[in-house]
Amino acid sequence: MAEVLTADAPAAAGHDDHGGHDPHHTNTGISNEKLAMWLFLGSECLLFGGLISTYLLYRYKLRSFPGFENVQINRLGAHIYDIPFTSVSSFVLLMSSLTMVLAHSALTRNDHQRTRIWLMTTALLGATFISGQVYEFTAFYREGLGYTTNIFSSAFFTLTGFHGVHVTVGIIMLLSMFVQSARGRLAAENAERLEIVGLYWHFVDVVWVVIFAVVYLIP
């Protein structure tokens, strides 16, 4: 999507003097791509908000359903959530944000080898998280909590599944960045491209921060 209209007029103000993030002058001083990504992330807030609210509603509703009156979902312990396991995978995703910013920071220093190392680390951490999610899903399924079992399970799998798809898309973006860097097409002056991918990646992480607290920890 890295596409800029090159024919926009330079304003009278002259050269951009704001840390040089944009290749062409814009009215806001932010490059088109970065502004677009932030707008997209603003929009995503409403998407995940809707899914989280659906989950909260149906977790609440499940208790008014015969047989579940006194169930505290996450206190079902091994039956439903494996908190220690999820804590580890949450921690993995959290740390992938650190490696992501380190990759970007290395690129701004023209340190391409470290950029690639950190990029690959980030992608691997993301992949670890996804494997953890796959393991969690299969474990639930084996314990009898399938997608269609009840309203709670549908809401849970949809919410975490949407998040998982977002992480997977992020991994693909990271790997393309890695390939670009390996082929020498990711110079320090394109650091913003990596920053934009990073924004997406951090957003996915931030969503997991909310999901981890609201879905897993709050009783």
Add this chain to the structure above:
Amino acid sequence: MSIPDVGTPASAEHSAAAGHRTVEHHGPTDKQYVIVALVLGLITCVEVSTYFHSVINWGRLLMPALLIMGGIKFYLIAAYFMHLKYDRRILRRVFTTGIILAIGVYMIMLTAFKVFKPHAIPH
């Protein structure tokens, strides 16, 4: 614009001089990033510890504490890792508009469903 050839130190210098945007870095330093990550990890440990009753008995404070800790983590990632603290104001506005709208409409919706009514929580 000349082709920035970063293959040799000499041309790297040249590209740094020509491309004024090459190396400037306004965000936090790597050290700050690591510190933020450590804080994030620490908060996560406290969050997880609430699951094990034996560590601290949080009582009624559990839910607000978890929400506040989640909020702090959210803020730290958005402000430092996503550079919102260092970036243009309009980006902050766009993102906070999304968050506030999301929290606003969905909280009203859940309130209309009476999810937050105290008697709704079974003991």
Add this chain to the structure above:
Amino acid sequence: MALVEREPLALPSGRDGVAVEPLGVLARPKTKAGWRSWVTTVDHKKIGIMYGVAAFVFFLIGGIEALIIRLQLASPNGKVVSAALYNQLFTTHAVTMVFLVIMPMAAAFANYLLPLQIGARDVAFPRLNALSLWVWLFGGLFITSSFFLGGAPDGGWFAYAPNTGVAFSPSHGMDFYALGIIITGIGSLVSSINLIVTVLNLRAPGMTLFRMPVFTWMALVTQFLLLFALPVITVAVFLLTFDRLFGANFFNVAQGADPLLWQHLFWIFGHPEVYILILPSFGIVSEVIPVFSRKPIYGYPFMVFSGIAIGFMGWGVWAHHMFASGIGPISVAAFSLSTMFIAVPTGVKILNWMATMWGGKLRFTTAMLFAMGLVAMFTIGGLSGVSHSVSPADTQQTDTYYIVAHFHYVLFGGALLGLYSGMYFWFPKAFGFMLNERLGKWHFWITLIGFNLTFGPMHILGLNGMSRRIVTYQPSDGFTFWNRVASIGAATIAIGTLIFMYNILHSYRSWKAANRPNVGADPWDGRSLEWMIPSPAPEHNFDQIPTVHAQDDFWHRKYGEDEKGRAVRIKATEDVTQKGDAKGVHLPSPSYFPLVIAVGLPIIAYGLIFNRFICIPGALVVLWGVYGWVFEPPDDPDVAHDHHAEEPHDQHGGDGGLVPAVPEEAPVG
């Protein structure tokens, strides 16, 4: 700065001279004319025109559906269509008119006009713009194709679950609805991001936010509403899709699901959507009325801020669609109150339009007539809307024809009349010839009369207790007379629409017969920047990007003020308009790949409905499109960049602030 290279990179980074062959089959399109130039275009003007034409075709489809509905209801015990088909007709009529007519028609104006009004060469992401168009168009065709593939959606455009679950709507219709909304939603979301970035980032020098034309402002607010509202409906239709296709339990009441969840999610989207439909038309009339009153818009900041206020308040009123659903007295009271408040900014707008006309030198062109029609008709619709905010009254009116009357007064009498006004107003700018004014006035009056004949009686029918969406009624109900009047009105609207189509044909023929006299850059004595460039607008928009010094900048280039504050001409129009003859302006290159991606999405959707294996080729097509897109640089390296030195600098206009059209940038390679 110490730059330590750890390892030399394999290739020079960034802009390398290596020619990239974008996946062979679809080479970079070169043609400038013919159908190929249209399907591969990334020019915002061509995209805008295609949006408009496609939306008008859907308008005819939706209109035919409406005519069948009115034929069925023209007399008691109507037998024109079966009850099942009737359900499909009113559902697709609404879905078509909302998602495939008014939204894209507004998108057509926004696409065509936003870059022109802010003095830009194109939108921020031209290829994404093409993608939005094609994704929307194929999504629309996907929904419409349901008529031939086992039945159209039949659960109403609001698709209340669980009524739209498999149990109560067993045909594939609602699957088409849900997947179609997701696909068209992708198009709208991409387009909204694109247009917001355009307005925020690509304004001409001096074009501050508060010098932007009101249409640009209203379109901007609309795009923000889309940006934040679309994900909500996306969540809702995803839940419905998962219920229908994969057996999830979101709306399975037997499992304890809450049917109000759909209603909340739908109307959290649905009420901002109402403003998404009307605000562009508000913007259009805010351009038309000042031009034909020869006065600046009255209270420009009020106009802008009331638009923003509507945008924000639109998020706090959604539950007034659910007063009769048992959401509880506190919710009802709160939403009742917020709904009454939202009438205030709308009232501000109506007042400002009238104050703009007050004391102005009115010219009753067709565009002006339609704009005034909007002001009058929307006021009626707005007032009946206020009557819904009173919840006891609303309980009485819910699901009656009174509601049908109300939203047709705001959507037809508001949004559509505004869009017609815009069509007459900007037609010469887009196509280079004027629409016939005499036929246009016939079009206006017949449409206005037909419209009031159709929807006026529905107020009475509703208050008499005629329910919405019923397939027929009995003679003893006493609904016959007004229903017949409404059906005659619908036929009158159809005649008006035919006159409009004939007008286009007739005007084109007489323009051709008269050897195509040029309509000139500024046929209406306009005020905003799009009138500064020739008609039809040249591909590169502006020869030089103008520097803006005031609101209504173009007007102030033509007119000054005498000591009494009256407008006096200071420059001839020919002296301030551009010639459109700039050469070598660098424009983004056309591409096939937006179209490729857009073709893939409905294939996946068909696969989800009929046979999951069909998803595979669909996904492969999308993947092909994405990779072709990524590997095809946005700018064709083969297109010469060598005219930059000859960039024309501003010679005329006496405006030293004009800047060259292209950044000073040495040719690549």
